[in-house]
Amino acid sequence: MPDLLVTGGAGFIGANFVHYWLREHHASRVVVLDALTYAGNLANLDAVRGDARFTFVHGDICTEGLAAGLLRDHALDTIVHFAAESHVDRSILGPDAFLRANITGTHELLKAARQVWLDEGRMPVERVRFHHVSTDEVYGSLGFDDPPFTETTPYAPNSPYSASKAASDHLVRAYHHTYGLPVTTSNCSNNYGPWHFPEKLIPLLIVNVLDGRTIPVYGDGRNVRDWLYVEDHARAIDAILGRGRVGEVYNVGGRAEAANIDIVRRVCALVDDRLRADAALRARFPQSPAATGGDATSLITFVADRPGHDRRYAIAPDKLAAETGWAPRETLATGLARTVDWYLAQEPWWRGIMDGSYRDWITTHYATRERVG
Numbered sequence: 587m588p589d590l591l592v593t594g595g596a597g598f599i600g601a602n603f604v605h606y607w608l609r610e611h612h613a614s615r616v617v618v619l620d621a622l623t624y625a626g627n628l629a630n631l632d633a634v635r636g637d638a639r640f641t642f643v644h645g646d647i648c649t650e651g652l653a654a655g656l657l658r659d660h661a662l663d664t665i666v667h668f669a670a671e672s673h674v675d676r677s678i679l680g681p682d683a684f685l686r687a688n689i690t691g692t693h694e695l696l697k698a699a700r701q702v703w704l705d706e707g708r709m710p711v712e713r714v715r716f717h718h719v720s721t722d723e724v725y726g727s728l729g730f731d732d733p734p735f736t737e738t739t740p741y742a743p744n745s746p747y748s749a750s751k752a753a754s755d756h757l758v759r760a761y762h763h764t765y766g767l768p769v770t771t772s773n774c775s776n777n778y779g780p781w782h783f784p785e786k787l788i789p790l791l792i793v794n795v796l797d798g799r800t801i802p803v804y805g806d807g808r809n810v811r812d813w814l815y816v817e818d819h820a821r822a823i824d825a826i827l828g829r830g831r832v833g834e835v836y837n838v839g840g841r842a843e844a845a846n847i848d849i850v851r852r853v854c855a856l857v858d859d860r861l862r863a864d865a866a867l868r869a870r871f872p873q874s875p876a877a878t879g880g881d882a883t884s885l886i887t888f889v890a891d892r893p894g895h896d897r898r899y900a901i902a903p904d905k906l907a908a909e910t911g912w913a914p915r916e917t918l919a920t921g922l923a924r925t926v927d928w929y930l931a932q933e934p935w936w937r938g939i940m941d942g943s944y945r946d947w948i949t950t951h952y953a954t955r956e957r958v959g
C-alpha cells in the first residue's frame with residue numbers, strides 16, 4: 587500500500603482526496619505539505635487530524651530540500667501533487683505568484699523525487715510514483731460544436747493560471763522522459779463539492795443565495811464547463827495510481843457539461859426548495875429570498891466578462907474509463923444536491939472564511955467590475 591506525500595492537502599480538492607484516501611486505504615500513511623495560503627484551511631482536515639496515519643507539515647513546496655527531507659524521513663513512495671495557485675481571476679490580477687507556486691514549486695518537487703527515489707535509490711523504482719494534478723484549461727477554449735478535449739489535444743492555455751499549469755505539465759513529462767521518473771498526470775474539469783472555497787462559482791452561489799447577496803454572473807452566462815464532483819475526482823486519482831500506466835496522461839471529467847447560467851439556476855432552485863421545505867432553515871437564513879416567499883434568481887446580476895474568458899471546456903474521460911474502469915458516480919443533479927446540503931450543514935466553516943480577509947478581497951474585486959445587467 588503506497589504511503590503518500592500530498593501537497594496542497596489543506597485546499598479544496600486535496601482535503602477531499604485526503605479524507606477519501608484514509609477512508610479507503612486503511613494501511614496507508616499520508617503526509618500533507620501545505621503552505622496554508624488564503625486558499626488553504628486546516629479546518630478542512632479537522633476530521634483526520636487525530637488519525638495516527640496522518641501528518642500535517644506547514645511549508646512551501648518551493649523551499650529547496652523540504653520535500654526531499656519529508657520523502658526520506660517518512661519513507662514515502664508516492665507524491666500526489668495538488669498544491670497550486672488556482673484561481674483564474676487572481677492570476678489575471680497578479681500572475682507572479684502563479685509562476686512561482688505552479689512552475690517553480692512543481693520543479694522543486696520533481697527534483698526532490700528524482701534525488702531521493704532515483705539518485706539515492708531509497709525505494710524500488712517500480713514502487714514510486716509522482717502524480718501531478720492539472721487542469722483541462724491547458725487545452726484552451728472550445729467552440730460550441732467542437733468535440734471535447736482528449737489527451738492529444740494540443741496545448742493552448744489562455745490565462746496566466748493555465749499557462750503556469752501547462753508549464754508544470756511539461757516539466758513532469760520531461761522528468762519522465764529525461765530521468766525516467768515514474769509519473770502520471772491527470773487533467774481534470776471544474777470540480778465542485780464540500781470544502782470548496784467560496785470564491786469559485788458554485789460555493790459563491792450557495793452562500794450568496796443564503797445571505798441574500800447579489801449573484802455575479804460573467805458576460806452572458808453562456809460559458810460552458812464540464813463539472814466533476816470532487817469525490818469522483820479522488821476516485822479517479824486512486825484508479826490512476828492503482829491501474830494507470832506510468833508516463834501517461836489521463837483526462838478526468840464528470841460527463842456533465844452545463845452553461846454557467848444553468849448552474850446558477852439549478853443552485854438557486856435547490857436552495858429555494860430546501861428553505862421552502864424547512865422553517866428552521868428560513869429562520870437561519872432570513873435574508874435568503876425564499877425565506878420571505880421570493881425566488882433566488884432575483885439576485886442574479888450580469889457583470890462585465892472576465893478578460894480572455896474561455897467560452898467552453900469539455901473533456902472526454904474515455905481513456906481513463908477504458909484503462910481503469912473509472913466512471914463518475916454523481917450526476918450534476920445528485921452532486922449539486924449533495925453540495926448544497928453540505929453547505930447548509932457546515933455554516934460555521936464557510937462563515938469563518940466569509941468573515942475573514944476573503945470578504946475584503948471579493949468586495950473590492952467585484953465592486954471594480956462594471957455591471958452590465
Ligand SMILES: NC(=O)c1ccc[n+]([C@@H]2O[C@H](COP(=O)([O-])OP(=O)(O)OC[C@H]3O[C@@H](n4cnc5c(N)ncnc54)[C@H](O)[C@@H]3O)[C@@H](O)[C@H]2O)c1
Nearest residue numbers: 594596597598599621622623625626646647669670721777
Ligand atoms: N478546483 C478545480 O476545479 C480544479 C480543476 C482542475 C484542476 N485543478 C487543480 O487541482 C489542484 C488543487 O486545486 P484546488 O481547487 O484544491 O486548489 P485550492 O486553491 O483550493 O488549494 C490549493 C492548496 O495549495 C496550497 N498551496 C498553494 N501554494 C502552495 C505552496 N507554494 N506550497 C505549499 N502549498 C501551497 C494552498 O495553501 C491550498 O491549500 C490545483 O493544482 C489545481 O490547478 C483544480
